[in-house]
Amino acid sequence: MNPVYIAGAGMTCFGRSEWPLMQLASVASLAALKHANLGDIPVDGVVVANMGAARVNKQTALGSALVDQLALYPAAAESVENGPASGASAVKVGFQAIASGMADVVLVTGVERMRVVNGLEGTDFVASLSHPVAEYIYGVTLPSLAGMFARLVMDKFGVERKHLAMVAIKNHANGAKNPYAHIQQTVTMEGILTLPEAAVNNPPIAEPLHMFDCCPVSDGAASVVLVSEAVAAKLGGPKVRIAGIGQATDTHAVHEREDPTDLKAVRIAAAKAFDRAGLKPGDVDVAELHDAFTILEIAESEASGFFPRGEGHKALERGETQLDGSLPINPSGGLKAKGHPVGATGVAQLVELTWQLRGECAARQVKDAKVAYACNFGGFGNNVVASVLQREA
Amino acid sequence: MGNISDLEALLRPPAMDMPVYPPKAITLASGETMVVRQATREEVPTLLEALYPLLWVERDFYDIVAARLFAELLAFKRYRVKDEYVLVGLIDGELAGLVNGRLVDHKTGMSYHTLTVRRGLRVGSHLFAAKMEYHIEHCQQEEILIVAESPIGFRRWMIEYPLEKRYEVQHELGGVPSWVLPKDVYLAAKPRLVAGHRPVSDELMKSAATIVLPGDETVVRQVAGEKEEES
Numbered sequence: 319m320n321p322v323y324i325a326g327a328g329m330t331c332f333g334r335s336e337w338p339l340m341q342l343a344s345v346a347s348l349a350a351l352k353h354a355n356l357g358d359i360p361v362d363g364v365v366v367a368n369m370g371a372a373r374v375n376k377q378t379a380l381g382s383a384l385v386d387q388l389a390l391y392p393a394a395a396e397s398v399e400n401g402p403a404s405g406a407s408a409v410k411v412g413f414q415a416i417a418s419g420m421a422d423v424v425l426v427t428g429v430e431r432m433r434v435v436n437g438l439e440g441t442d443f444v445a446s447l448s449h450p451v452a453e454y455i456y457g458v459t460l461p462s463l464a465g466m467f468a469r470l471v472m473d474k475f476g477v478e479r480k481h482l483a484m485v486a487i488k489n490h491a492n493g494a495k496n497p498y499a500h501i502q503q504t505v506t507m508e509g510i511l512t513l514p515e516a517a518v519n520n521p522p523i524a525e526p527l528h529m530f531d532c533c534p535v536s537d538g539a540a541s542v543v544l545v546s547e548a549v550a551a552k553l554g555g556p557k558v559r560i561a562g563i564g565q566a567t568d569t570h571a572v573h574e575r576e577d578p579t580d581l582k583a584v585r586i587a588a589a590k591a592f593d594r595a596g597l598k599p600g601d602v603d604v605a606e607l608h609d610a611f612t613i614l615e616i617a618e619s620e621a622s623g624f625f626p627r628g629e630g631h632k633a634l635e636r637g638e639t640q641l642d643g644s645l646p647i648n649p650s651g652g653l654k655a656k657g658h659p660v661g662a663t664g665v666a667q668l669v670e671l672t673w674q675l676r677g678e679c680a681a682r683q684v685k686d687a688k689v690a691y692a693c694n695f696g697g698f699g700n701n702v703v704a705s706v707l708q709r710e711a
Numbered sequence: 712m713g714n715i716s717d718l719e720a721l722l723r724p725p726a727m728d729m730p731v732y733p734p735k736a737i738t739l740a741s742g743e744t745m746v747v748r749q750a751t752r753e754e755v756p757t758l759l760e761a762l763y764p765l766l767w768v769e770r771d772f773y774d775i776v777a778a779r780l781f782a783e784l785l786a787f788k789r790y791r792v793k794d795e796y797v798l799v800g801l802i803d804g805e806l807a808g809l810v811n812g813r814l815v816d817h818k819t820g821m822s823y824h825t826l827t828v829r830r831g832l833r834v835g836s837h838l839f840a841a842k843m844e845y846h847i848e849h850c851q852q853e854e855i856l857i858v859a860e861s862p863i864g865f866r867r868w869m870i871e872y873p874l875e876k877r878y879e880v881q882h883e884l885g886g887v888p889s890w891v892l893p894k895d896v897y898l899a900a901k902p903r904l905v906a907g908h909r910p911v912s913d914e915l916m917k918s919a920a921t922i923v924l925p926g927d928e929t930v931v932r933q934v935a936g937e938k939e940e941e942s
Contacts, residue, residue, distance in 0.1 A: 334936055436862060503831050506742030518840070518906040519740040519833055530740065 319417035323550040324558045324707070325543045326354025327672040329665075332500040332538035332657030334433045339375045342539040343429040344387045346662075350541035350669075351388075351425065359549060362421035363394040367408035367428035368661035369401055370443050374435045384427060394421070401447040402610070403696025404428065405540070405664020406703035410563050412544045422546040428665035429539035440535050444660065447697050452571040461532055463572060463698045464611035465524030470579045471613055472526060475628035479526055483511045484634050485612035486530045486654060492641060493651025495681040500536045500657030531612040536657030540666035556676040561597060561689075561708040564590025568700045584621035584693060587704040591691070592623070595706040599623035602645060602706075603687040604674050606667035608695035609652040615639075618693050619647060622704065641682060649674065649682045664694035668705060675709040724793035727814055730849045732798055735841070735907035736915055739832045743802050746911055746919035747841045750797040750809070755788040757922045758797070761806050761828065764927040770935050772861040773826070779884070780824045783811055795823075798845065800838050802829065804923040810838045812846070812855070820846035820855040821883055825864065828930055836867055840905040847897045855897075856889045858882045868892075872900045 328349025330342055337345070343366065351361075366380040377383070381395035394415075400407040405428035412424035432440050445459045453463075471477050486505060493499035510520040510530045520528045550557055566586035572578050592598060599622060607622070609615035616630040624645055625633045633639060639647040650656045650670040653663060671690035673679050690707040734748035750758065762784070765777035786792040794814040800807040807829040812822045822842060827835035846852045857874060859865040868874055869890055878888035911919075925933070 437866070501831065503741060505740045509738055509740040509742045513738050514908075515738045515906040516740075517902070518837065518904055519738075521903065 320419055321547045322413045322416045322560045323545050323547065324560065324668065324672045325356070325545040325550060325553055326350045326352070327542050327669040328353050329498055329540035329662075329669050330538050331498050332536045332659060332666070335431065335537035339371055339377055339429060339431045340380075340383055340387050342431060342537065343380065343384050343427050346429070346539035346541040347384060347388060347425055347427045350427075350543050354543035354545070355553065355555075356423065356543070359423060359552070361390050361393045361423050361425050363396070363412065363415050363424040364390060365396045365398060365408045365411045365424060365426045367398045367400075367404035367426070367665060368430060369399055369404050370430060370432055370660065373443055374439070375431055380429070390425070399661075400701060401696040402608070402660050403664060403694045403701050403703050404661040405666065406563075406668070406692065406694035406705060407565075407664070409542065409544070409560075409665060409668060409705065410565065410703060413560055413563055416544055416546050422549050424544045425541060426544060426665060427539060427541040428659075428662035430659035430661040431537045432535055432659065433537050437535065449571040452573070459524075460610065460698065461524040461527060464613060465527045467572070467578065467617075467698070468526050468611065468613040471617060474579055475631070477613070477616060477631045480507070480511060481616065481631040481634055482527070482531050482612040483507055485609065485615045486510065488640060489609065489615075489648050489652040489654040492649050492682055493655025496651050496656060499651040499655050500534050500538075501651070501655045505530060527611055527613070533610045533653040533658040536659045538657060538659035538662050538666070540662045540669045542665060542668055542672065557710040558672050558675045559708050559710055560705060562591040562593065562595030562706040564588060564592075564594065564704045566590065566702055570697070570700050572698050579617070581617055581621035581699050581702075583699050583702040584618055584695065584704070587702040588622040588691075588693065591704040591706045595708065597689060597706055597708070599691070601689045602691045603689050604649060604671065604684040605645065605647050605691040605693070606650060606670055607647055607652065607693045608663070608667075609648060609654045610658055610695070612654065614695060615647060615652065618695065622691065622693055641684065646684045649679065649684055664692070664703065667692040667694060668707070671707050675707060723790040727794050727817075729794060729796060729814060732796070732841070732845045732849060733909055734911045734916060734919070735909045736911045737837050737907040739802075739834070741832055744915060745800045745802050745807055745834065745837065746915055747798055747800050747838065747907065748919060750799045750922070752788045754922055755784050757924065758784055758799070758806070758809060761924050761930060762826070764931050765826075765934060768931060768935055771863055773934050775860055776824050776826050780809070780811065780826055783823055787811070796845070798838060798841055799922060800834055801919040801922060804918050804921055805925050806922055808834045808838045810842045812842055814846075814850060814852070815856070818853045820850065820852045822855050822857040823884065828925065828933055830933055830936065836904065837906060839867060841907070843892060843897055844905055847894050853894050855892045856880060856882055857892060858884055858887050858889060860884070860886065871904065872896060
């Protein structure tokens with residue numbers, strides 16, 4: 319495979335947007351193109367990741383629409399829908415196009431505008447990724463799956479609600495340093511867990527998960543510009559290479575898994591990504607994990623290979639995943655604070671990591687980051703894309 | 712009433728004795744402390760100043776709520792609504808939100824409006840709960856009539872408590888028919904929704920003695936959820 323580089327990265331602020339879907343996608347794309355500074359080098363392909371536009375925005379064929387919006391004709395155009403893993407899947411499609419030699423420059427943009435519908439409809443639209451006859455028809459939602467998962471993990475490994483709160487506190491603190499984050503508000507252990515007021519401040523959503531254990535519903539878009547080695551050499555500047563991508567799947571219905579607490583697809587996807595990169599989890603300086611629910615950051619930190627199984631919460635307690643720890647996790651604020659516009663999330667993780675590897679993250683910059691890892695968790699762990707990025711001198 | 716004109720006496724509604732809302736302090740998710748206390752008529756001009764920039768914010772019906780609240784506060788200041796009260800939430804003295812309502816009679820309360828300036832910390836939820844607490848626990852009323860003018864309000868009041876329909880009663884705010892929070896439903900919801908502690912320390916009360924406004928731009932940015940666009 320030919321090497322593939324991320325030459326530019328950009329995004330919109332996540333939150334509740336009044337902008338139409340394609341305006342969000344365009345603004346993020348233009349930011350990434352500007353960051354890449356391509357000059358007169360043409361864009362060969364455009365890949366757009368999205369999960370719900372057909373349903374909530376009544377728009378399809380987003381790849382073609384973005385090409386038109388940005389006048390990038392005659393670039394090839396694709397749309398990728400792969401649930402919450404749509405973003406990293408779209409990056410994989412762009413990566414394959416360049417690695418195979420079919421293209422030199424591919425723009426990958428993830429976009430979602432889900433605040434246009436009310437909370438009930440939004441929750442239902444996301445729940446449509448669950449198994450239609452084994453889960454969805456019984457009223458299963460993503461928070462309910464995560465709640466059951468959290469209960470099992472807590473019972474099995476001694477994780478407590480205070481650990482979940484620690485994830486939220488850390489990621490809100492990071493999000494407060496990120497001007498693109500949906501929520502830029504710090505929270506405290508007293509305010510969300512220990513004081514009597516916490517019961518009102520942080521109401522239950524799906525026990526044992528409470529409001530501050532769940533990501534917000536966000537609008538937003540994120541983009542990366544992927545280029546071949548030849549184009550990267552022409553552009554100069556910092557070189558961030560996609561060193562490895564791994565993808566794996568698991569059973570659609572969570573209850574069919576031998577051990578539902580084992581995030582097997584994360585484990586396999588991460589192993590593949592590290593193997594392809596020729597690197598180990600211990601080489602990673604900074605990671606973005608898919609913390610749609612706080613419990614997932616802990617579980618993914620183990621399944622990705624950073625900590626032994628059942629010990630992610632202990633690493634959290636030791637402060638290892640803090641911004642100044644030995645392995646900062648979710649310096650962007652993660653899905654928890656930065657927000658989770660579903661189709662944009664996987665791309666936004668790589669935007670943050672590209673900025674981190676280029677040293678462009680200001681107050682949330684991880685010092686001397688050279689290797690980065692992202693886990694984009696689709697379904698409830700039934701389709702996972704892991705990516706390893708590396709900065710080259 | 713001895714020092715007002717006879718005509719003013721005819722225009723000014725007769726007042727019931729209303730207890731003063733005892734201030735309380737609530738620790739928010741951020742760890743900040745919000746003092747909830749009753750606002751005086753003298754403080755109304757300051758509150759109007761806070762509402763003014765929101766008259767043009769369409770998002771989440773802030774324009775309607777601010778405009779109606781503006782009129783209700785003016786009427787409160789100048790004695791044109793019977794038995795109205797206003798509660799404010801203050802963080803380090805800065806206005807985080809306000810609520811108002813009135814007593815219809817000894818048995819029934821009428822909730823008017825809830826407006827949050829500092830969003831994302833359930834300030835509105837806390838202030839609405841304080842309003843319900845005032846009617847039921849301090850004014851010893853049996854029920855409060857309530858309507859919502861925004862989807863957020865509907866979710867917070869009608870669903871979270873949950874309120875009961877009282878469609879045969881027209882709420883004073885007009886619009887949709889009334890819902891009601893009976894005392895027993897309030898008491899059942901209280902552990903989930905009513906927070907705070909008393910007494911409030913002298914130091915905290917001192918910090919909440921004067922209402923500080925966050926500034927027009929900040930108010931609008933906070934309620935509209937606007938951020939600096941760096942891309």
